[in-house]
Amino acid sequence: MKILLSNKSDLPIYEQIKSQIKEQILTGSIAENEFLPSIRQLAKDLGISVITTTRAYSDLESEGFIATLRGKGSYVLPKDAEMVKEQYLKKIEEAFTIAMENGKAANISNDELMLILKTLMNE
Template identity: 35%
Template sequence: MVLPIEVNEDEQTPIYHQIEEQVKALIVSGYLPADTALPSIRALAGNLGCSVITTRRAYQNLEQQDYIKTYRGKGTFVREVTREKRSILKEQAVQDALRQAVKTARQHEYTDTEIQRLLNIVLREEK
């Protein structure tokens, strides 16, 4: 299985964190349902063109957060995410993205009113 994940080496965010967040989003969105087998650490590293150490760290973090489970000799699989947790995580992800957008706007010295105007433009464009 090839996961629809892209890493950007130019971002300040570490690659392992980019992988972690994208896998988490795929799980929370339902794209990767419970019990789905994930690519091995080596296969994912090869697909993304990054090191095995990087993908191992992402998988370890995801396992610590109960998104995935690794079974020795069988592979790594998606764990069940409750509907309530899924709802909370989706909202958190959108809030994080909006926080980043507001931070960027404030760095460019936009007022709250101007930020709201820009958000309304984006919302109309995305209909």
């Protein structure tokens, strides 16, 4: 598992950890049922507080990506197709929002934005 942290990111460190682990789970880089490093080990490897890694793991667990077994650690849950779809829909919505904001800033009409999308979809 590879985690890269950036002090220049707008995201808090726990959110950077969570999003990178989530992405690796969704892409299959971290396999279903694979155990993650312990909270303490990940904190040590990244040079951060145990509280920060605990928050990231807790969020991943509440979102249904991992489960924790007392005394054994945290592991990746089998992917739920609906959950995977929902995560990608969220990313698409975020990308569309950015595109619309950029379009508005550049004085590009909604019709022009739709034409761009349709053109990209046909390529």
